[in-house]
Amino acid sequence: QVQLVQSGAEVKKPGASVRVSCKASGYTFTNYDINWVRQAPGQGLEWMGLINTYNGNTNSAQKLQGRVTMTTDTSTSTAYMELRSLRSDDTAVYYCARGVLADYFDYWGQGTLVTVSS
Amino acid sequence: EIVMTQSPATLSVSPGERATLSCRASQSVSSSLAWYQQKPGQAPRLLIYGASTRAIGIPARFSGSGSGTEFTLSISSLQSEDFAVYYCQQYNNWPRTFGQGTKVEIK
Numbered sequence: 001q002v003q004l005v006q007s008g009a010e011v012k013k014p015g016a017s018v019r020v021s022c023k024a025s026g027y028t029f030t031n032y033d034i035n036w037v038r039q040a041p042g043q044g045l046e047w048m049g050l051i052n053t054y055n056g057n058t059n060s061a062q063k064l065q066g067r068v069t070m071t072t073d074t075s076t077s078t079a080y081m082e083l084r085s086l087r088s089d090d091t092a093v094y095y096c097a098r099g100v101l102a103d104y105f106d107y108w109g110q111g112t113l114v115t116v117s118s
Numbered sequence: 119e120i121v122m123t124q125s126p127a128t129l130s131v132s133p134g135e136r137a138t139l140s141c142r143a144s145q146s147v148s149s150s151l152a153w154y155q156q157k158p159g160q161a162p163r164l165l166i167y168g169a170s171t172r173a174i175g176i177p178a179r180f181s182g183s184g185s186g187t188e189f190t191l192s193i194s195s196l197q198s199e200d201f202a203v204y205y206c207q208q209y210n211n212w213p214r215t216f217g218q219g220t221k222v223e224i225k
Binding site: 046108 | 150154156164167212214216217
C-alpha cells in the first residue's frame with residue numbers, strides 16, 4: 001500500500017533552517033510528484049511547492065522562493081524539504097503529499113510539526 | 119493567484135441529514151477542482167478530483183459538482199465519521215491554492 005512517512009517534530013530558533021524528510025513506499029517513486037503543504041496552528045492548508053521526482057524540476061510558491069529547497073534521493077525513495085531563515089510564522093505542520101500529474105494530492109504523509117521559537 | 123472562497127465557514131447538521139458545501143474560485147478553474155476531508159490531528163484525505171470523480175474508497179454519499187468558478191460538495195446522509203473540515207483546491211493554475219475550509223459540525 002502507498003505510504004509516505006515523514007520525519008519527526010522539530011524545534012528551531014528564528015533564523016535557523018529545518019529539513020523535513022518524506023519516505024515513500026508502495027509505488028514507483030519516480031512516477032509521481034511530491035508536493036509540500038503546510039498548515040499553521042488552527043489555520044487552513046497552504047501549498048508550498050512540488051518536485052518532479054523523475055527529473056528533479058521544482059515549482060514553489062512565490063512567497064517562499066529563495067527560502068525553500070526541495071530535493072529527492074531516488075535511491076531511497078525519499079523527498080526532502082528544507083526551509084531557511086525560519087520565522088515564527090513558519091510554525092506549522094508540514095505535509096508531503098503525492099501529486100497526480102502535478103494536480104491533486106492522493107496520498108499524504110502524517111505531518112511534521114515544526115515549531116519556531118526563541 | 120486564484121483565490122478559493124468556501125462557504126459557509128461552519129455548517130451545523132444533524133446525523134442523517136444532507137450537507138451542501140460551496141466553493142467559489144476568483145477565476146475559472148475549469149473542472150480542475152479537488153475536495154479533501156481533514157479530521158483533527160490527521161492529514162487531509164482526498165475525496166473528489168476533477169470536480170466530480172470520487173477517489174478510491176470514498177463512499178457514494180459524497181458527490182461533487184460544478185465547473186468554472188462555482189463548485190459544490192454534497193454529503194447525502196451525514197454519518198458520525200463525516201464531521202470534519204472540508205477543503206477545496208484548484209489545480210488549473212499555479213500556485214495551487216486551497217479554500218479556507220468549511221467545518222461540518224454536529225447540530
